[in-house]
Amino acid sequence: MSTLDESYLVGLIGDGVIPSLTPPMHEAEAAAHRLLYLYRPIDLLEIKRPGTDVGELLRAGRDLGFNAFNITHPCKQLVLEHLDVIDPDAQRLGAVNTVVIRDGAFHGYNTDRTGFGRGLSNGLPEAKLDRVVQIGVGGAGSAVAHALLSLGVRHLVLVDLDPARAAERAEALSEFFPDRTIEGRSTADVPAELAAADGLVHATPVGMHQHPGLPIDPELLEPRHWVADVVYRPVETELIKAARARGCATLDGGHMAVGQAVDAFRLITGLEPDAARMRAHFLDMLERGL
């Protein structure tokens, strides 16, 4: 027999999650801790359920003995109303990607935010954080912007193909970080903004296998800039390669992908995961084309 306390049953709820590397990342780390731990993708497209069913699925999961869930697109906002307790930072961000079930109650967290933040402080400990330009303010970008401000960025310039979205996000963030300067800008402003910035964070799909290319003209990068990407398929994006070639310190998107899993694993098990081991496993899976 295996009870809630003796083993772990975890799921990832979202659209198209079957190829996700998060389940094998958790399972391998759990095996290293000698835990009984099963992590299943629950693909809404496969089971033909809309994102609005996330609450029903959570409750069914609880009743069937799940310990926790990761939640992804399109449910990170939809899940909020079904939770009993929400971490204050996840509440401010308005998105939850990790739900831990404790005594039948749903506790929500956002480990995209903490995972990116940890990746940046560990991977680029020298990064100057006075003035940062961030391109892309969708789902991943919102978590990243929060993380940057939590880490102490004084002046954050948000750029998006949709300038209205960038302006809205800047306004919303300014409410929670009133002592910072947060501005929404259009892509045409990138050259002038980068000339004054310490670092660049990229959070659009540009550079993914399906969207090859560069989100900016690499000539705009100078060796004093640090550059962080969130795209991790491939982990060596054109942006990361170009930035490195121009002498910039870089942080690949694998840091956020692994960081969210590290922080979720800790929340679910209460055990300290080995982040370096999880990153090595993640990179190995990418190398093997998984």
Ligand SMILES: NC(=O)C1=CN([C@@H]2O[C@H](COP(=O)(O)OP(=O)(O)OC[C@H]3O[C@@H](n4cnc5c(N)ncnc54)[C@H](O)[C@@H]3O)[C@@H](O)[C@H]2O)C=CC1
């Ligand atoms: N490392 C990680 O853990 C994660 C990485 N990702 C990566 O982040 C990328 C973005 O994901 P989401 O935020 O969920 O997508 P999304 O669709 O929610 O947001 C993308 C944003 O980028 C903007 N955009 C697109 N092309 C642009 C361009 N050329 N210039 C300026 N803005 C542009 C869009 O208008 C949109 O606001 C994904 O494609 C994926 O590669 C996503 C989730 C986690």
Ligand SMILES: O=C1C[C@@](O)(C(=O)O)C[C@@H](O)[C@@H]1O
């Ligand atoms: O958005 C993501 C990506 C993810 O869905 C994945 O498939 O790796 C796992 C989620 O925990 C995270 O918030």
